[in-house]
Amino acid sequence: MAARKPQGDETGYSNLGGSNATGSRAAEPVQTLAETVAERVREKVISGTLTPGSHLSEMVLCEELQVSRNTLREVFRILTKEGLLRYEANRGVFVSTPSMSTIIDIYRVRRFIECSALAQAHPRHPGTQRMRLAVDDAHRCREAGNWLGVGSADISFHSAIVELADSPRLSSFYAHISLELRLVFGLLQDPEFLHGPFIDQNGEILLELEAGRSGAAAEKLEAYLLRAERFILGAYARVAPSA
Amino acid sequence: MAARKPQGDETGYSNLGGSNATGSRAAEPVQTLAETVAERVREKVISGTLTPGSHLSEMVLCEELQVSRNTLREVFRILTKEGLLRYEANRGVFVSTPSMSTIIDIYRVRRFIECSALAQAHPRHPGTQRMRLAVDDAHRCREAGNWLGVGSADISFHSAIVELADSPRLSSFYAHISLELRLVFGLLQDPEFLHGPFIDQNGEILLELEAGRSGAAAEKLEAYLLRAERFILGAYARVAPSA
DNA sequence: TACACAAAAATTGTTCAACACTCTGGACAG
DNA sequence: CTGTCCAGAGTGTTGAACAATTTTTGTGTA
Numbered sequence A, B: 001m002a003a004r005k006p007q008g009d010e011t012g013y014s015n016l017g018g019s020n021a022t023g024s025r026a027a028e029p030v031q032t033l034a035e036t037v038a039e040r041v042r043e044k045v046i047s048g049t050l051t052p053g054s055h056l057s058e059m060v061l062c063e064e065l066q067v068s069r070n071t072l073r074e075v076f077r078i079l080t081k082e083g084l085l086r087y088e089a090n091r092g093v094f095v096s097t098p099s100m101s102t103i104i105d106i107y108r109v110r111r112f113i114e115c116s117a118l119a120q121a122h123p124r125h126p127g128t129q130r131m132r133l134a135v136d137d138a139h140r141c142r143e144a145g146n147w148l149g150v151g152s153a154d155i156s157f158h159s160a161i162v163e164l165a166d167s168p169r170l171s172s173f174y175a176h177i178s179l180e181l182r183l184v185f186g187l188l189q190d191p192e193f194l195h196g197p198f199i200d201q202n203g204e205i206l207l208e209l210e211a212g213r214s215g216a217a218a219e220k221l222e223a224y225l226l227r228a229e230r231f232i233l234g235a236y237a238r239v240a241p242s243a
Numbered sequence C: 001t002a003c004a005c006a007a008a009a010a011t012t013g014t015t016c017a018a019c020a021c022t023c024t025g026g027a028c029a030g
Numbered sequence D: 001c002t003g004t005c006c007a008g009a010g011t012g013t014t015g016a017a018c019a020a021t022t023t024t025t026g027t028g029t030a
Helices: A033-046 A058-065 A069-082 A100-119 A126-144 A147-163 A168-187 A191-210 A214-239 B033-046 B058-065 B069-081 B100-119 B126-144 B147-163 B168-187 B191-210 B214-239
Strands: A085-088 A092-095 B085-088 B092-095
Touching: A033 A058, A033 A069, A033 A168, A058 A069, A069 A085, A069 B069, A100 A147, A100 A168, A100 A214, A100 B100, A100 B168, A126 A147, A126 A191, A147 A168, A147 A191, A168 A214, A168 B100, A168 B168, A191 A214, B033 B058, B033 B069, B033 B168, B058 B069, B069 B085, B100 B147, B100 B168, B100 B214, B126 B147, B126 B191, B147 B168, B147 B191, B168 B214, B191 B214
Parallel strands: none
Antiparallel strands: A085 A092, B085 B092
16 A cells, blocks of 8 residues: 655755765666655745744654655654754654854854855856856846745855855755755745845846956955845844744 | 663764754753664774775664664664765665765865864964864874874864854864764774874964964965875875776 | 642654565576 | 566565653642
């Protein structure tokens, strides 16, 4: 019974674990059931369907996702390592709730990594094209009023910045950070208010880089990130004044 | 039957997953069986008992470690995320084999992170004390001919550098990188030859920092890392000329 | 009513046995 | 020599079971 799922959608999420060392055979698109389900739960978490802090009962989710308890625990393991879920011994898993210090740390890491990557970047690096794509995409989404799309484009712009450093491990780490940031965004309402003011600044940064002034670009990026941090912290304080 | 193990040794390894967000109750030292076993397997891997590239059969390891298959799979999941093991769909897990590009990427990340952290460090930061401790420890171990201890002290010195940045996420990421580096060290023989030349350079870097010249310290660190990379790559080429 | 303590229920941690699916290697026909 | 088929081995997933722990409930006492 319970035949294997037809293995529908692929993740599009690069295999985080790093160290794809041998490289002998191409990374196969074969996905295990646990990974597929993890993808679904991840969506639920960052979309806000599963609210931060709430308890995830094993039995309930088994029923809901139509998988066995063992498989579900593998899913929990995956998402816990990604920082989206949190274990408490003998009490189960909870959706992790970003705190102020989480946000502060995320932006500290972002300034640390993105600014250095940008400062030492070569203007003709392929990552630049990906930055250009992201900026254009963001503008298109803004025209269409698709603010979730704007958010995705923003994240992909900054991921492209990190890729300027040409380090798979750094990029994979930054993917983690982005994921946590998405959790924060999910906690905050009003994506237009969140992402709207920052689209044009991305464009300016890119212009500086394309003109070969990577130093100036890095400075603008740092200012951008400091402003964004204050912005997010303010919005957070309004939503969860206690924490 | 199969009574629960008395849960003997604790890891001492900080909980990597990041995002210990709520912080409501103190992080309990309670360790799940899987984590305990993971610790043991991790030791086997970085000590070289399990040689890189070798296949880990589930049944064999179940027998050897006296745990069930499900628990062992959780262990595999943990160590895969850490980069020590590698999955191949329907073929099982293998000890991941660091390649040249792995080493290059590790050192790229190290230069990227450590140098920035050091450059913007405050000399009175508590991390400085931990650096001092590590340097002294390394000297003690060298006197005693304990070269494995020297290696540990070296890693702890550089971890302390990263902690200067005051970012839990960055430190946890660096712990991953260190782990992979240990794997490389395990592949290479002759730890005296590996670590011996670098003890004094750590001391010099620390001296610069303590004197308030963090810029000079960062420069020395970068030179150190470039030299170490060439050194490691050379040793690697001698051990595995094919890859 | 308020509080401490013990029994019961619910939930998680771990194991086991079974079966489906995939990969590998060899036998065999052409 | 090449391609196909088949059995064996190993992984992927499931459902049920029991142990350990937490949470809830119930009870008696001041």
